Amino acid sequence: MKYQRSTERIKYKKIVEYLKQIIISEKPNSKLPSIRELSSSLNISSGTVQKAYKELEIQGYIYSVQGKGKFSNPQLEIDTQARKQEIKYQLYRIIEESLYLGITKEELTYIANSNKYN
Numbered sequence: 001m002k003y004q005r006s007t008e009r010i011k012y013k014k015i016v017e018y019l020k021q022i023i024i025s026e027k028p029n030s031k032l033p034s035i036r037e038l039s040s041s042l043n044i045s046s047g048t049v050q051k052a053y054k055e056l057e058i059q060g061y062i063y064s065v066q067g068k069g070k071f072s073n074p075q076l077e078i079d080t081q082a083r084k085q086e087i088k089y090q091l092y093r094i095i096e097e098s099l100y101l102g103i104t105k106e107e108l109t110y111i112a113n114s115n116k117y118n
Contacts, residue, residue: 011044015052023061028074032062 019032032038035053039046053070056062062070098108 012048012051012055015042015044015048016055019052019056020061023056023072026072028072030072032070032072034069
């Protein structure tokens, strides 16, 4: 059972990040896929999608309209300090794993300094 819970948590976090990318790239007030549509297209449980949507609503990325669906928030009132901390934490984890897998500090520095993200 512990493995299943861990797997569900990973899926949930991936869905949250996936949806954030969609929301950021779309126009404000864009309609998001329904829970049923998203769970079907990604082949995951509707409970996982529902949990991800709830998290995005708490974070201020989306809002719900009863009977109409979920929409991207036109006034993303995201706590930027908390988001920065979350990003730093994720970067530390990625760097740690990268070094463990044999990616050198030089390679990581090259990636960080590349013009791809500027």
